[in-house]
Amino acid sequence: MIWTELDTWIVLTGALTAMACAVPGVFLLLNKQSMLGDAISHAVLPGLAIGFLVSGSRDSFPMLLGAVLAGLFTAVVSGVIERRGRVETGASLGVVFCSLFALGLILIRIAADHVDLDPGCVLYGALELAVIDSAAVPRIVWQSTAILLLNLTLVAVFFKELQLAAFDPRFARASGIPSGGIHHGLTVITALTTVVAFESVGSILVIAMLIVPGASAMLLSRSVAGVLFWSLVVALASALAGHLLAISVAPAWLGWLTGRQDLGSLNSAGMMAASAGLIFFTLLAASHFARSISGHGRTSVL
Amino acid sequence: MESFWRVLLLQDHNTRVVLAGACLFGAAAGLAGTFLLLRKRSLLGDTLGHATLPGITLAFLLAETFGVSSRSFLWLASGAALSGVAGMGAVLLIRKTSHLKDDAALAIVLSVFFGAGIAMLSAIQQLPGGQAAGLERLIYGNPASMTSSDAWFVLVASLLVAGVCGFLFKEFTLLCFDESYAQTAGWPVRPLDVLLMGLVVLVTIVGLQTVGILLVVALLVIPPAAARFWSDDLRVMALFAAGVGALSSMVGVVVSALLPGLPTGALIVLSAALFFGVSLLLGKKRGIIIRHLLEREAARRLVREHVLRAIFECAEEGRSVVSLEQVLAKRPWKKNEVVSEIAQLTDDGLLTTDPSALSFQLNGRGDSEARRLVRNHRLWEIYLLNHADVAPARVDRDADLIEHVLDQRLVDELEDLLDEKARERLVPGNPEKNLP
Numbered sequence: 001m002i003w004t005e006l007d008t009w010i011v012l013t014g015a016l017t018a019m020a021c022a023v024p025g026v027f028l029l030l031n032k033q034s035m036l037g038d039a040i041s042h043a044v045l046p047g048l049a050i051g052f053l054v055s056g057s058r059d060s061f062p063m064l065l066g067a068v069l070a071g072l073f074t075a076v077v078s079g080v081i082e083r084r085g086r087v088e089t090g091a092s093l094g095v096v097f098c099s100l101f102a103l104g105l106i107l108i109r110i111a112a113d114h115v116d117l118d119p120g121c122v123l124y125g126a127l128e129l130a131v132i133d134s135a136a137v138p139r140i141v142w143q144s145t146a147i148l149l150l151n152l153t154l155v156a157v158f159f160k161e162l163q164l165a166a167f168d169p170r171f172a173r174a175s176g177i178p179s180g181g182i183h184h185g186l187t188v189i190t191a192l193t194t195v196v197a198f199e200s201v202g203s204i205l206v207i208a209m210l211i212v213p214g215a216s217a218m219l220l221s222r223s224v225a226g227v228l229f230w231s232l233v234v235a236l237a238s239a240l241a242g243h244l245l246a247i248s249v250a251p252a253w254l255g256w257l258t259g260r261q262d263l264g265s266l267n268s269a270g271m272m273a274a275s276a277g278l279i280f281f282t283l284l285a286a287s288h289f290a291r292s293i294s295g296h297g298r299t300s301v302l
Numbered sequence: 303m304e305s306f307w308r309v310l311l312l313q314d315h316n317t318r319v320v321l322a323g324a325c326l327f328g329a330a331a332g333l334a335g336t337f338l339l340l341r342k343r344s345l346l347g348d349t350l351g352h353a354t355l356p357g358i359t360l361a362f363l364l365a366e367t368f369g370v371s372s373r374s375f376l377w378l379a380s381g382a383a384l385s386g387v388a389g390m391g392a393v394l395l396i397r398k399t400s401h402l403k404d405d406a407a408l409a410i411v412l413s414v415f416f417g418a419g420i421a422m423l424s425a426i427q428q429l430p431g432g433q434a435a436g437l438e439r440l441i442y443g444n445p446a447s448m449t450s451s452d453a454w455f456v457l458v459a460s461l462l463v464a465g466v467c468g469f470l471f472k473e474f475t476l477l478c479f480d481e482s483y484a485q486t487a488g489w490p491v492r493p494l495d496v497l498l499m500g501l502v503v504l505v506t507i508v509g510l511q512t513v514g515i516l517l518v519v520a521l522l523v524i525p526p527a528a529a530r531f532w533s534d535d536l537r538v539m540a541l542f543a544a545g546v547g548a549l550s551s552m553v554g555v556v557v558s559a560l561l562p563g564l565p566t567g568a569l570i571v572l573s574a575a576l577f578f579g580v581s582l583l584l585g586k587k588r589g590i591i592i593r594h595l596l597e598r599e600a601a602r603r604l605v606r607e608h609v610l611r612a613i614f615e616c617a618e619e620g621r622s623v624v625s626l627e628q629v630l631a632k633r634p635w636k637k638n639e640v641v642s643e644i645a646q647l648t649d650d651g652l653l654t655t656d657p658s659a660l661s662f663q664l665n666g667r668g669d670s671e672a673r674r675l676v677r678n679h680r681l682w683e684i685y686l687l688n689h690a691d692v693a694p695a696r697v698d699r700d701a702d703l704i705e706h707v708l709d710q711r712l713v714d715e716l717e718d719l720l721d722e723k724a725r726e727r728l729v730p731g732n733p734e735k736n737l738p
Contacts, residue, residue: 094344095524095575102575184560204417211413254425267420267421271421271422273418
C-alpha cells in the first residue's frame with residue numbers, strides 16, 4: 001500500500017463531508033425523517049439538470065440553486081400529498097422522489113447531448129478525481145470545511161429549538177418555537193449539504209453519513225449532545241477506515257473471494273459507507289450483548 | 303408515424319417480448335405493492351432495490367469461478383435475490399435488537415449495502431473491455447435488452463406473484479389491517495409476513511431489467527398509491543394498482559420505442575406518476591376534488607341543521623315568529639352564513655319569511671324537519687350520556703331517525719329519561735307517526 005498526498009486529501013475530504021452530514025443527520029433520525037436524505041439525493045437530479053439547461057454551463061451556482069430547490073420541492077410536495085391526499089408518509093415521499101428522479105434521468109439524457117453530465121458520477125461520486133486540483137489545498141476541502149462549520153454553527157445556535165421540535169413538537173409550538181419552521185430549516189440544511197457534498201463525493205456517501213453515524217451514536221449515548229459527539233467520531237472513523245479498506249484490504253479480500261487477480265482499488269466513497277455499516281453493526285452486536293449480560297433493557301455500550 | 307404503428311401493432315418480435323415483459327412486471331409490482339402500501343412499508347422496496355447491488359456485483363465477479371456467463375440474467379438475478387434477502391434480514395435484525403425506528407433501519411441498510419455494491423462495481427468498471435456495461439442496464443433498467451428467455455422468467459415470476467396474492471388474498475388483507483387480531487386468532491402471521499416480503503423481493507428482481515434497481519420502488523409505490531384514491535375495496539384497489547402498473551409500463555415502453563435514446567425505466571415511472579397525479583385530483587373515493595366537495599356539502603348541512611334547531615328552540619320558548627337577532631344569539635356563528643342559509647331554507651319551502659320585518663317562522667314542512675332534528679339530537683345526547691360506554695359503535699348521528707339505529711324500546715327509555723332529566727325540554731313526537 002502506498003500512501004500519497006492524494007490519499008490524505010481523500011480521507012480529509014471524506015471525513016469533513018461525513019461529519020458535515022452527521023450533524024443534521026442526528027436530527028433527521030430524531031424526527032423520523034431518515035429516508036429524507038435518500039429522497040433528496042434522488043430528487044435533486046432534475047434540479048441539477050434544469051440548473052444546467054437554464055444556465056448552459058457547469059458553473060456550480062445555478063446547478064446548486066436548482067438542486068436545493070428540488071430538494072425543498074420534494075419535502076413540501078410530499079407533505080402536501082400526505083396531508084391533502086391522506087397518503088402515508090413513506091409512500092408520499094416515495095411517489096415524489098421516484099418521479100423526480102425519473103424526470104432527472106430523462107433531463108440529463110437531453111442535457112447530455114450538449115455536455116458530459118454523467119448520472120453515474122452524480123450517484124457514486126468520484127472522490128478520487130475531485131481531490132486532484134492544482135491548488136495547494138484542493139477546492140473541495142475548503143468547500144466541505146465550510147459546510148461542516150455552517151452545520152455546526154446552526155446546530156449550536158438552534159440546539160434547544162431542534163431538540164424540542166424533535167422530541168415534543170406540540171410543546172415546542174406552545175412555547176413559541178415554530179417547530180414547522182425548524183423542520184423546514186432542517187430540510188434546507190439537509191438539501192444544501194447533500195447537494196454540496198455529492199458534487200464531490202457522490203450521493204451514496206451522503207445518504208450513509210446522514211444516518212449511519214447518528215444511529216451508531218445512539219447505541220453509545222443517551223443524550224443529544226453525546227449522540228452528536230459520537231456521530232462525529234463515527235463519521236471520522238468510517239472515512240479513514242473506508243479509504244484504507246478501499247485501497248488495500250478490500251481488493252485483496254475480494255480478489256481472494258472471487259479468485260480474480262485483476263481487481264484494482266475500490267471506490268472510496270462506497271467503502272466509506274460500507275465501513276460506517278461495519279461500525280454500526282459491530283456496535284449493534286455489542287449493545288445487544290451488553291444488554292443481555294446486564295439483564296435489563298436499553299443499556300448503551302459505554 | 304410509420305414507426306408509431308409498427309410499435310403499436312406489435313410488428314416486431316422484440317417489441318412484443320419487451321412490451322409483454324414490462325407489462326407483466328408492472329402488474330405484479332402493483333399487486334404486491336398494494337399490500338406493502340397498506341402495511342405502511344412502501345419504502346422497503348427502495349431499500350430492497352438498493353440492497354440487491356452487492357449481490358449483483360458479487361455474482362458478476364464470481365461468474366467465472368462457477369463457469370457461468372457473467373451476462374446471464376438468471377445468474378445475476380440469483381445474486382440479487384440473495385443480497386436482497388440479506389438486506390431484509392438486516393432490517394429485521396435492527397428492528398429487533400435496537401430501539402431505532404423503522405425508517406432508520408431502512409436508511410441504514412439501503413446506504414450501507416448500496417455503498418458496498420458501488421465499491422465492488424468500481425472494481426468491475428476498471429476491468430478491461432467495458433464488461434460493466436452489462437451491469438449498468440440493471441442499475442438504470444433497459445427492457446430493450448430483454449431476451450425471450452428473460453421474458454419467460456418475468457412471465458413465470460409475475461404469474462407466481464399474482465397467484466400467491468390471489469390465493470392468499472384474505473390472509474394478506476387480515477395481515478394488513480389487523481395484525482394483532484390475526485395473531486390471536488392463530489394465523490401464521492410471521493410466515494405470511496415473510497412470504498409477502500419474499501414476493502416483494504421477487505418483484506424487485508423482475509424489475510431489475512425493466513426499470514433498474516434505483517427505480518423499482520417506484521412501481522411498488524406509485525400504482526397502489528394512485529389506486530387508493532379510487533376505491534376502499536381492497537380487491538378493486540389491487541386490480542386497479544395492477545392495471546396502472548401494466549399500463550404505465552406499456553406507455554413507457556411505447557414512448558421510448560418512438561423516442562429512442564430516452565431511458566425506458568424513467569419513462570415508465572413518469573407515466574405512472576402521471577396516473578398518480580390524475581388520481582390524486584380526480585379519484586372517485588379519496589381524490590382531492592371529490593373530498594373538497596363532500597366537505598363543503600357536510601359543512602353546509604351542519605349549518606342548515608343548526609339554523610333549523612335554533613329556530614325550533616326559539617319557538618319552544620314561545621316565539622313562533624323569530625327575528626334574525628334571536629337566531630344569531632343562539633350560538634356563536636357567522637352572520638352571513640346564517641342569512642344565506644335562511645334564504646335557502648325559504649327557497650326550499652321550510653320557512654315562511656316576512657322580508658319587511660326581517661322575521662320568519664317555520665311552516666309545516668319546516669316544523670316537522672326541525673322536530674326530527676331536535677328530537678334526534680336530544681335523544682342521542684341522552685344515549686351518549688347513559689349508554690355510550692357500553693355501545694358506542696351504534697352511535698350514528700347522521701341517521702335520519704334515531705329509531706333507524708336503536709330499537710324502539712331503547713328509544714322509549716331514552717324519551718322517559720329525557721323527560722325526567724330535563725322537564726323544561728320536551729321531546730318532540732316522532733314526525734313520521736303523525737303522517738297520515
